[in-house]
Amino acid sequence: xxxxxxxxxxxVQPVGSPLSLECTVEGTSNPNLYWYRQAAGRGLxxxxxxxxxxxxxxxxxxxxxxxxxxxxxxxxxxxxLLLSDSGFYLCAWSLTSWGEKLFFGSGTQLSVL
Amino acid sequence: xxxxxxxxxxxxxxxxxxxxxxxxxxxxxxxxxFWYVQYPNQGLQLLLKYLSGSTLVKGxxxxxxxxxxxxxxxxxxxxxxxxxxxxEYFCAVSxxxxxxxxxxxxxxxxxxxxxx
Numbered sequence: 001x002x003x004x005x006x007x008x009x010x011x012v013q014p015v016g017s018p019l020s021l022e023c024t025v026e027g028t029s030n031p032n033l034y035w036y037r038q039a040a041g042r043g044l045x046x047x048x049x050x051x052x053x054x055x056x057x058x059x060x061x062x063x064x065x066x067x068x069x070x071x072x073x074x075x076x077x078x079x080x081l082l083l084s085d086s087g088f089y090l091c092a093w094s095l096t097s098w099g100e101k102l103f104f105g106s107g108t109q110l111s112v113l
Numbered sequence: 114x115x116x117x118x119x120x121x122x123x124x125x126x127x128x129x130x131x132x133x134x135x136x137x138x139x140x141x142x143x144x145x146x147f148w149y150v151q152y153p154n155q156g157l158q159l160l161l162k163y164l165s166g167s168t169l170v171k172g173x174x175x176x177x178x179x180x181x182x183x184x185x186x187x188x189x190x191x192x193x194x195x196x197x198x199x200x201e202y203f204c205a206v207s208x209x210x211x212x213x214x215x216x217x218x219x220x221x222x223x224x225x226x227x228x229x
Contacts, residue, residue, distance in 0.1 A: 004156075006156075009154075032214075034216075042221060043203065043219045043220055043221040043222055044157075044203065044219040046216050046217075046218075049214065049216065051214065057212060057214070059216070090156055090157070092156070092157075100145065100162070100164070100207070101159050101162070102149075102157070102159070102217060103158075104156030104157045104158065105156050106154070106155055106156050107154070107155070107156050109154075
């Protein structure tokens with residue numbers, strides 16, 4: 001069966017520090033991978049998606065970047081965190097290109113102080 | 114642009130009472146609609162989806178939703194809720210992008226609070 005791992009679960013970082021959140025999927029090949037951010041009262045916002053190794057599409061220009069160095073690995077990064085980067089970050093995967101069913105990780109609560 | 118609106122940010126209800134969580138969508142094309150549930154400190158999981166066919170869709174945990182094209186709604190219902198249904202519920206619509214990819218656009222969520 002397929003599983004998705006996301007870590008860390010919680011993270012407290014000072015403003016201006018770097019960020020690296022990692023997500024890996026097991027039990028499937030060539031998944032579509034996504035990073036969402038959930039801010040209070042704003043629902044989920046799609047940040048990045050990837051349909052293959054090295055392929056990244058950005059939905060919202062901002063202080064963050066994403067990379068996919070391996071088929072089932074998706075990394076969210078920042079060189080210098082801003083206060084506004086605080087939120088709950090969710091990684092997800094799907095097999096279809098039309099977003100039918102997403103399987104979500106357990107999320108990372110990021111607090112930038 | 115396609116979007117979904119969840120008018121109720123919070124819905125309190127007593128255990129064993131019926132509940133309806135409202136979702137309205139805007140779209141000029143055929144839509145795929147979804148309801149996801151998020152338990153505290155967890156990711157989201159799919160409750161049910163409407164792709165085509167019957168407008169009444171049944172999902173997990175006794176939930177169902179009805180697609181109403183004339184009212185552009187996709188309300189979620191359960192005839193009798195349990196304490197364990199306390200969670201945040203998100204309505205979502207699948208939106209095509211210029212890459213040929215489709216993404217899910219989520220509503221702002223409705224927090225269902227079930228009390229004894």
